[in-house]
Amino acid sequence: MARYEIGGGGVFFATRERGRRVREEIEQELARVSPRDGLAVSFKGVEGITVSFGDECIAKLIVARAAGDFDDRGLVIEDMNADVRETLEAVFLRRKMAVVALNDAGQPEILGEPAWMNVTLAAALELRSFRASDLADRLHITPQAANNRLKNLVSSGAVARERIVPSGGGKEFGYEVVVPAYA
Amino acid sequence: MKTFILSVPPTAGNAVVPGAVAALDGSCTRFEVMAGSLSFATPLDLCALRALVDQAARVCDTVFFDCPVTPDVHNYLARMNFYERIPANVELSRGAPALRRTNRTARLIEVCRVESSDDVQRLEESVWAVAQPHFGSGPMARACVSVIAAATENVLDHAKSPVGAMVAAQSYSRTGLQLAVVDLGLGIPDTLRSRAEYRSLTDIEAVRRALDDGVTSTGEAGRGAGLAEIISSAQRTRNSTLVIQSGRAQFTVSCSRGTARTYSTRPGISTPGTWISLVLKP
Numbered sequence: 001m002a003r004y005e006i007g008g009g010g011v012f013f014a015t016r017e018r019g020r021r022v023r024e025e026i027e028q029e030l031a032r033v034s035p036r037d038g039l040a041v042s043f044k045g046v047e048g049i050t051v052s053f054g055d056e057c058i059a060k061l062i063v064a065r066a067a068g069d070f071d072d073r074g075l076v077i078e079d080m081n082a083d084v085r086e087t088l089e090a091v092f093l094r095r096k097m098a099v100v101a102l103n104d105a106g107q108p109e110i111l112g113e114p115a116w117m118n119v120t121l122a123a124a125l126e127l128r129s130f131r132a133s134d135l136a137d138r139l140h141i142t143p144q145a146a147n148n149r150l151k152n153l154v155s156s157g158a159v160a161r162e163r164i165v166p167s168g169g170g171k172e173f174g175y176e177v178v179v180p181a182y183a
Numbered sequence: 184m185k186t187f188i189l190s191v192p193p194t195a196g197n198a199v200v201p202g203a204v205a206a207l208d209g210s211c212t213r214f215e216v217m218a219g220s221l222s223f224a225t226p227l228d229l230c231a232l233r234a235l236v237d238q239a240a241r242v243c244d245t246v247f248f249d250c251p252v253t254p255d256v257h258n259y260l261a262r263m264n265f266y267e268r269i270p271a272n273v274e275l276s277r278g279a280p281a282l283r284r285t286n287r288t289a290r291l292i293e294v295c296r297v298e299s300s301d302d303v304q305r306l307e308e309s310v311w312a313v314a315q316p317h318f319g320s321g322p323m324a325r326a327c328v329s330v331i332a333a334a335t336e337n338v339l340d341h342a343k344s345p346v347g348a349m350v351a352a353q354s355y356s357r358t359g360l361q362l363a364v365v366d367l368g369l370g371i372p373d374t375l376r377s378r379a380e381y382r383s384l385t386d387i388e389a390v391r392r393a394l395d396d397g398v399t400s401t402g403e404a405g406r407g408a409g410l411a412e413i414i415s416s417a418q419r420t421r422n423s424t425l426v427i428q429s430g431r432a433q434f435t436v437s438c439s440r441g442t443a444r445t446y447s448t449r450p451g452i453s454t455p456g457t458w459i460s461l462v463l464k465p
Binding site for chain 1: 299300303304307308311320325329333336340396406
């Protein structure tokens with residue numbers, strides 16, 4: 001998994017303008033990542049960020065993933081101190097969105113909403129490579145509900161999505177966990 | 184030729200600035216700031232007075248600044264870069280003294296103007312350098328930087344301030360660290376009232392609403408965090424007083440041992456733009 005360190009240019013990050021510049025750098029890194037691989041965005045050495053920076057830099061990446069940008073590769077946030085984590089959590093709660101982050105123990109977890117995302121992430125981590133119907137079976141939910149949850153999981157960065165052609169024809173997606181500790 | 188003369192009191196010089204800014208309506212050609220008796224200036228005083236001088240220089244043909252008579256105060260203003268990059272049409276009663284500067288980055292931030300994202304970045308590093316000797320690298324120091332960063336971001340995003348944001352800080356051994364951000368832009372009430380749903384709010388109601396997370400003048404998703412972030416950052420500190428003034432509204436958030444209390448008052452004179460001051464006590 002490739003790694004991008006945000007802290008290369010300082011210890012505090014603020015303003016939407018700077019958030020946009022850093023986001024564009026992350027997008028360039030993501031463009032170099034192969035499908036089914038992922039990018040870890042590290043906040044190592046960063047003491048603090050503002051909500052505006054977090055929204056412009058990270059939340060808008062997730063908004064773009066939800067629209068299909070780079071959804072065939074993963075994205076995970078790591079090395080956050082308590083302040084950065086709290087600020088990013090606020091950013092995602094405000095947008096009612098989620099991102100996957102590695103906690104201090106290196107375990108992937110959801111930052112943001114909705115609440116069922118952590119259960120869905122845990123099921124995906126067990127399945128590793130799967131289809132929507134596999135997730136539906138595991139969670140005892142309908143395939144439609146599984147598809148809805150997977151949309152959120154893909155945009156959060158935890159899993160990559162790839163179109164596959166089933167033997168019977170039609171359109172289907174395969175999903176693969178791309179969180180580094182488990183990939 | 185019409186001349187406006189402003190008498191600056193020995194202390195709390197910022198108090199006379201709102202009325203003076205209101206007088207800068209284009210009708211006077213000369214503006215005189217009589218600060219000869221100034222005996223003590225906080226970061227908020229310095230920011231407000233310098234913003235006034237810059238705004239007067241934009242509006243009037245000539246500006247006269249009567250420098251403090253007391254050498255120590257005159258020297259202090261020079262040390263705080265109050266006289267730096269003064270507009271060409273501003274006449275000082277005395278030249279700025281030549282100073283033998285020592286590195287005081289751990290104790291003060293000289294008056295500076297924030298007009299861009301890069302300025303905010305440089306400022307954050309300065310605030311961090313001032314806050315760390317006081318509070319270490321913990322949440323207090325980070326809260327300090329967050330308050331100033333969020334305050335200056337707001338100016339860049341919304342204020343349309345003709346003088347940018349003026350920022351200064353000073354560490355005092357007895358009273359703690361004081362930081363100030365002053366702009367002469369639209370102000371919180373007018374910015375929020377630009378949206379139809381908030382049009383009927385009074386100044387104090389508008390500022391109170393603007394302090395809530397997610398309340399924004401732009402209506403865009405993800406916006407409206409700035410002022411709420413300033414409050415929540417201040418609340419993370421152990422012992423601090425945050426004052427936000429804008430229009431006919433003043434909010435004070437006082438934090439002591441983890442408990443925050445908010446007070447609001449309606450000042451007699453409207454504050455131009457938005458003024459934020461933070462005092463972190465030792």
